[in-house]
Amino acid sequence: MQQSILGQILPEAMVCYLENYGAEKFAEIFLGEFDTPEVIWSNEMRRHMIEKLASHLADFTPRLMSNTRALYQYCAIPHIIYPQLQYELFCDIYYLKHLCDVERFPDWPIKDPVALLKRVLAAWQTEVEKQPSSITVEDAYQELGLEQDIRHDDAKIRKAYFRLAQKYHPDKNPDGRDIFERVNKAYEFLCSRTAHQVDGPDPRNILLVIRTQSILFSRYKDVLAPYKYSGYPMLIKTIQLEADDEQLFSKETSLLAAAAELTYHTINCSALNAEELRREKGLEVLQGAYNRCVSVLNSSSKPNDVAVQVCANIARCYTAAASFPMCREKLIEMSHFIKDLCHTLYFKSLLRVCLVGVECVSALAIDQILQMNLLQAGILWHLLPFLFSYDYTLDEGGVSKCEDSNQQELSNRLAKMALYACGRLAGAYTEESRATPVNAVIQGVLQKLLTPYITSLIPTASSEEVLKILTSNVETPYLIWDNGTRTQLIDFLTTNQQAHVRTGESDPEYGAAFEFDAHKDELVIGGVFIRIYNEQPSFPIKVQYSFS
Structure with a gap:
């Protein structure tokens, strides 16, 4: 992706499609309208791309029209941001937000579930290790020699970058490499910013990778059963951090319900996973999250509340864990979770929580x-x-x-x-x-x-x-x-x-x-x-x- 000049111009999925299917199939996609987990491309996105390319060449186009032999002074185009993809996360060959939209795409085929799981786990690791940006808008303006108190449009930013890039390009100025790299970084930062960009790990992206794994383990249980799940350290840490978060029930993107659901699917998939979860002390961490959420249940709780969803998903985890003797021994030690389980059955209006709770009782x-x-x-x-x-x-x-x-x-x-x-x-x-x-x-x-x-x-x-x-x-x-x-x-x-x-x-x-x-x-x-x-x-x- 990064080795292709198209990587700065087209979405990653389009470049992958060109590499995997060739020019003829790519042309069909490029000129068509698609909105699927594998391809998102439309007339609006084509127009947006053309406008960005025209804007990037705005200074050169008039010269070329008056002199067809004019030489173009190369200036790298910043990565084009497509609004249609601003909340998407591309992994392997799938847009995860679309893949997780089970109402629109209930059974979208996944060609290689094992490969996708590996890449999703890698994407999760990359996301949690993501560091906040080391540069601010003011720093970038200063590097490009622009005033810091006002907002500058793309044309002015491009013009400032082009001037400095020519002056300090290593081919022309061997001593200017450090300045050139700082200018390049500032230019890329300013042109690639999006309204929803988050400094550090993005909870929306983490939610997508967790939900994608739930889809994989629920749909491809037989395929994944022979493999031990390697994501428990990140999953358990996510559950622990979410359960300890004072803003758990008020934050915009809560990961706890999705993380508990994924835990259930992994245990339900393989005995290897159940034993691994027990060994990693995951059952105890689940108990802490369960207790936190059970304590806030009341007669006015709604099915869509975070606490209600978490209680249902963790009860399903205990149901699956009860099938394994070693897990049952651990559950016997965790006597408080049974009190919490019984307490959830007190709220008769939450029928689905009661259903999974009673199912858990049968399993125990x-x-x-x-x-x-x-x-x-x-x-x-x-x-x-x-x-x-x-x-x-x-x-x-x-x-x-x-x-x-x-x-x-x-x-x-x-x-x-x-x-x-x-x-x-x-x-x-x-x-x-x-x-x-x-x-x-x-x-x-x-x-x-x-x-x-x-x-x-x-x-x-x-x-x-x-x-x-x-x-x-x-x-x-x-x-x-x-x-x-x-x-x-x-x-x-x-x-x-x-x-x-x-x-x-x-x-x-x-x-x-x-x-x-x-x-x-x-x-x-x-x-x-x-x-x-x-x-x-x-x-x-x-x-x-x-x-x-």
């Missing part, structure tokens, strides 16, 4: 110690209320559903996931894909809170069937369940949930001593309500139900 239930840590953190106070937000008419009514626009569909999905999480915590499932250690304590609590019959259905019946029973009125020899029992249970759960959130204390038995008022005076033998059976003697009685 694979370890018996984590099961008990979750119980002690009050997880059931948060999970069980979600069951009663289920609306079975939505599933049975054949209504066209879209989670993005239908909040009830999200609530139904959350209820199903919460029921599944309860089953995983209790060790209710026997299939290998869903099995977790049996936890007799949590089994006993669920039998008290949901009744033995409903609890026995969790591993055997569909979630839709169980949730329909919980949100309906049922009176059979196995179950007495109505508005009264539901209200009593919801009140008990809500009271303990609020107490645990505010004080950290709740029912020390976690509901193991709970009893429904409607069941107190009933005679129950073998799990059968005798009074109801006498009223419904033809009701089929099955073998005594249990988890086993």
Whole structure:
């Protein structure tokens, strides 16, 4: 790029296109209109280029028209800045801002994901090591012999540069090399400035390289799985700096949510990455960021808030990390993160945060110690209320559903996931894909809170069937369940949930001593309500139900 004279005139992508595809293909692009992650070129950009070239030759053109044999005194053209590219970052053969625009370019093909990842990591390193400019506008004016108190147009700057460049060019003045280089630097600085230029690392560029990596790891998981991710030192440092930044929730460009998302995709891609993250103490750094963001969640938080996005992405990191024994050992040591996880489930209006939080609970239930840590953190106070937000008419009514626009569909999905999480915590499932250690304590609590019959259905019946029973009125020899029992249970759960959130204390038995008022005076033998059976003697009685 720097070796080509076109590098100062055309965007880097255009020069690469010429090198890779030849003159004929380049001509098609050069004369056309393109706006893709690989080529951004338009009639406006062509006109801008022509104007800049004409301006650069403004002093010579009239002389050439009057004397076709006039000699051109060479003056290097400064790099042409295209407004259309001012927020773009070109890497490998892609414009990263366009590549990250997944709404316009949802599945843009990436020819060599490994090569792009390497170049993006190199660009990230270059960006974070970028030093503030050693020259100011006033310094540049002084080098060119211009007044410092007023703003000079390009023509005046070019004229001053041309005069000094001719005077101190090393070919004419061997002792003038130092002055010539300073003049050249000042001229390039003044002509290449942009309105959005940042001294030092540009957060916008760092955000683009982070998002690009997330796209690579999410779309090309199988391709990248054999490789260990080498970017953790920069990624972890970014998360640490962002989490410690006092302006985290007010700055224009926040990197923390994107960095947490990238962390999730890297762990989810490969066991090598999960182990590397643990070794680099990344789980502890994530915990610090998680705690910072959970602490600012409130009832008025919105889905697009930085804190909300960070909480969701870090919960997904823990979900992925729970698949690896070494990571689970570290999570057991980090007991505070479970309290934060439970706290996120308190904000029912943030449905997507609750969804990823409940999914994380299911993943953590694979370890018996984590099961008990979750119980002690009050997880059931948060999970069980979600069951009663289920609306079975939505599933049975054949209504066209879209989670993005239908909040009830999200609530139904959350209820199903919460029921599944309860089953995983209790060790209710026997299939290998869903099995977790049996936890007799949590089994006993669920039998008290949901009744033995409903609890026995969790591993055997569909979630839709169980949730329909919980949100309906049922009176059979196995179950007495109505508005009264539901209200009593919801009140008990809500009271303990609020107490645990505010004080950290709740029912020390976690509901193991709970009893429904409607069941107190009933005679129950073998799990059968005798009074109801006498009223419904033809009701089929099955073998005594249990988890086993």
